[in-house]
Amino acid sequence: MNFGRIVLRSLKHHRFSSSVAAISIAMGIALLVAVYSFREQTYNTFTQVGLGVDAILGPKGSPLQIVLNSLYHLEEMPGKIQWSYYQEVEKDPLIVQAIPFAVGHSYGGFRVNAIDPRFLTEFEYLPGKRFSFSEKEGGQGRAFHAPTEAVAGWAAAKVLHLQLGDEFSPVCGVREGEPIHETDRLRFVGILAPTGTPHDRAIYIPLETFYLLSGHPVETQKMAKDLEYREISGAYLKIRRIRGGALHPGIQGLKYAINQSDRNQLVVPNEVMPRLFNIIGWVDRVLIAIAAILTVLSALFLFFSLLSALRERRRDLALFRALGATRRTVMGLMIFEALIISLLGGILGLLIGHGLISVGAHFIKVETGVAFAAGYLSRADWLVLPGATLVGLLAGLLPGIQAYRLGVLKNLSPIS
Amino acid sequence: MIRKFSVGLCSLCLMICVGVLLLGPAPALGREEHQGHGHEAPHGGILNVIGKELAHVEVLIEGDTLEAWFVGGGQDTGRSVRIKAAEIPLKVASPGKGEMKLVLRASPLKLAGEKAGDCSHYVAKAKWLSEVKEFEARGEVIIKGIREKLIIRHPGGYDPIHGKESH
Numbered sequence: 001m002n003f004g005r006i007v008l009r010s011l012k013h014h015r016f017s018s019s020v021a022a023i024s025i026a027m028g029i030a031l032l033v034a035v036y037s038f039r040e041q042t043y044n045t046f047t048q049v050g051l052g053v054d055a056i057l058g059p060k061g062s063p064l065q066i067v068l069n070s071l072y073h074l075e076e077m078p079g080k081i082q083w084s085y086y087q088e089v090e091k092d093p094l095i096v097q098a099i100p101f102a103v104g105h106s107y108g109g110f111r112v113n114a115i116d117p118r119f120l121t122e123f124e125y126l127p128g129k130r131f132s133f134s135e136k137e138g139g140q141g142r143a144f145h146a147p148t149e150a151v152a153g154w155a156a157a158k159v160l161h162l163q164l165g166d167e168f169s170p171v172c173g174v175r176e177g178e179p180i181h182e183t184d185r186l187r188f189v190g191i192l193a194p195t196g197t198p199h200d201r202a203i204y205i206p207l208e209t210f211y212l213l214s215g216h217p218v219e220t221q222k223m224a225k226d227l228e229y230r231e232i233s234g235a236y237l238k239i240r241r242i243r244g245g246a247l248h249p250g251i252q253g254l255k256y257a258i259n260q261s262d263r264n265q266l267v268v269p270n271e272v273m274p275r276l277f278n279i280i281g282w283v284d285r286v287l288i289a290i291a292a293i294l295t296v297l298s299a300l301f302l303f304f305s306l307l308s309a310l311r312e313r314r315r316d317l318a319l320f321r322a323l324g325a326t327r328r329t330v331m332g333l334m335i336f337e338a339l340i341i342s343l344l345g346g347i348l349g350l351l352i353g354h355g356l357i358s359v360g361a362h363f364i365k366v367e368t369g370v371a372f373a374a375g376y377l378s379r380a381d382w383l384v385l386p387g388a389t390l391v392g393l394l395a396g397l398l399p400g401i402q403a404y405r406l407g408v409l410k411n412l413s414p415i416s
Numbered sequence: 417m418i419r420k421f422s423v424g425l426c427s428l429c430l431m432i433c434v435g436v437l438l439l440g441p442a443p444a445l446g447r448e449e450h451q452g453h454g455h456e457a458p459h460g461g462i463l464n465v466i467g468k469e470l471a472h473v474e475v476l477i478e479g480d481t482l483e484a485w486f487v488g489g490g491q492d493t494g495r496s497v498r499i500k501a502a503e504i505p506l507k508v509a510s511p512g513k514g515e516m517k518l519v520l521r522a523s524p525l526k527l528a529g530e531k532a533g534d535c536s537h538y539v540a541k542a543k544w545l546s547e548v549k550e551f552e553a554r555g556e557v558i559i560k561g562i563r564e565k566l567i568i569r570h571p572g573g574y575d576p577i578h579g580k581e582s583h
Contacts (some may be wrong), residue, residue: 088527
C-alpha cells in the first residue's frame with residue numbers, strides 16, 4: 001500500500017473529525033475572503049472610479065456630507081449655492097462639463113434629484129460610459145423632455161416596481177412624514193439600464209421642475225424664471241485632464257479660489273472618500289480579526305483531532321515501522337494528513353467565500369446600487385492556499401514529531 | 417509538550433488579533449484629506465513668513481511670472497488674507513544682478529469674491545525672473561491692519577521664526 005492510499009484510508013477512517021476540521025477552517029477562510037473582497041471592491045468603487053464626477057461644486061459645510069449626498073444619495077445637502085455663481089465657475093477654462101442639480105425630494109425612500117437633462121444624455125458615469133435606456137441593457141423608455149416627466153434609476157425602479165407611464169408625487173423632503181406635493185403628478189418615461197453605481201438608486205426629474213412644484217414657496221417658484229435669484233444644491237464638474245488621464249493640476253488653484261468664497265466650496269470626491277474609509281476601517285478590521293481567530297481555532301481543532309487520531313493509531317504506526325517504514329515516513333503520514341485537511345478547508349473556504357460575496361453583492365446592489373463582482377480576486381484570495389498549507393504544517397507538526405518518536409516495541413503490544 | 421504547543425497556538429491567535437486591530441489605516445485606504453490645516457503651500461509654491469507668523473505669502477514663479485498669494489499665519493495657510501493695496505513695490509537683490517525692482521499687482525480671484533482693493537492674489541512680470549536662480553525681494557505691506565515688512569526669498573522661502581529658510 002502506498003503512502004497516499006494510507007493517508008486517504010486514515011482520512012476516511014476519521015472522516016467525521018476530518019470533515020469538521022476542514023469545514024471549520026473553510027468558515028474562517030470564507031469570512032476572510034469575503035471581508036477582503038468587499039473591502040477592496042468598496043474602496044475601488046468609492047474612490048478610484050469617482051462615479052464620473054471629478055469635483056462637486058457645493059455649499060459650505062462638511063465635504064464628506066456633500067459627497068455622500070450628491071453621489072451616494074445619503075445624508076442631506078448642507079445648503080444651496082447661487083445659480084449665478086455656478087455659471088461663473090462653469091466659465092472657467094478648466095471645466096469641461098458642469099451638471100447642475102437640486103436635491104431635497106424623495107419618493108418611496110429613494111431620492112428625487114432635479115438635474116440638468118444633459119446628465120442623462122451626455123454625462124459619462126464611467127470613462128466612455130453614458131446612461132442607457134436600451135432594453136438590451138436592461139433599460140426602458142427615454143430621457144425626460146417635459147417638466148412633468150421623470151426617469152428612474154435601475155435599482156429604484158426594481159424595488160418600487162415602477163413601469164413606464166406610472167405617475168408619482170414627490171415628497172418634499174427625505175424623511176418619513178414630510179409633506180407630499182400631492183397636486184404635482186410626474187410620469188415615468190424612462191428607466192435607466194443598470195450602471196452598478198449609486199446613480200441606479202435615484203429618481204431624476206428636470207431641474208426646472210424643482211422650482212415649479214406647487215407646494216414650494218413663491219420665492220422658489222420665481223427661481224424657475226428669475227435666474228438672478230435661482231439657487232441650486234450643487235453641480236457635478238468634469239475637469240480638464242492632462243496626459244495620462246490625470247486631473248489638470250490647476251484644480252488645486254480652482255479649489256482654493258472657490259473655497260475662499262463665503263458660501264461655496266469645491267469638493268473632490270477622491271480626496272474626501274478616504275476619510276470615510278478611515279472612519280469605517282475599524283469595522284472591517286474587527287471582522288478580519290474574527291476571521292483570523294476562527295481560522296486559528298480551526299487549526300487548533302485540527303491539531304487536537306490529529307493528536308487523538310495518533311493515540312488511536314499508535315499500534316498501526318508501530319506495525320508500519322516493524323514492516324520497514326522509516327521514522328520520517330510515519331511523521332510524513334501525520335503531516336500530510338494535516339496538509340490535505342487544511343488544503344481542502346482552504347479550497348472549500350474560497351468557494352464559500354465567493355458564494356457569500358455573490359449573495360451579499362445581490363443585496364448590496366439592490367440596497368445601494370453599488371455592484372460587486374463575486375469573481376473579484378482580492379489579496380486574500382492569493383494567500384489562501386499558502387496560508388492553508390502553513391496552517392496544516394503547524395497543526396500537523398507536533399503529532400508528526402510524536403509519530404516520529406513512537407517506540408516500536410512498546411506500542412506493538414496489544415492495547416488491552 | 418502538547419500543552420506548550422497549545423499555548424503557542426493560542427498566543428499566535430492572540431497576536432494575530434492584536435496585530436490586525438493595531439494595524440494603522442491600511443495603505444489602500446488612502447490619505448486623510450488636508451484642506452487648509454497644514455503648514456503647507458496650497459498652490460505648491462514656497463511660503464514666506466510675514467511678521468511673527470501673522471501671515472504668509474506663497475510665491476510661485478513660472479517663466480517670467482511671479483504669482484503671490486497672501487495666506488494665513490501659523491497652520492492656517494489654506495485661508496486667504498485680503499489686503500487693500502493695488503500694487504506692492506519690491507526692491508530685489510540678486511547675486512550677480514545687483515538691485516532690481518518688481519511690482520506685485522492685484523489680480524483678484526473672482527471666484528473667491530475678491531476685487532481690486534480687497535484681494536489676496538498678486539502677480540508680477542519681469543523678464544529677469546526667468547533668468548535668476550535666487551533673489552531676495554523686500555517691501556512693505558499692510559496686512560490685518562498692521563504694517564509689516566514683506567520679505568520674499570527665492571527659492572528657499574523666508575522663515576526667521578523656525579530658523580529655516582523654507583517650509
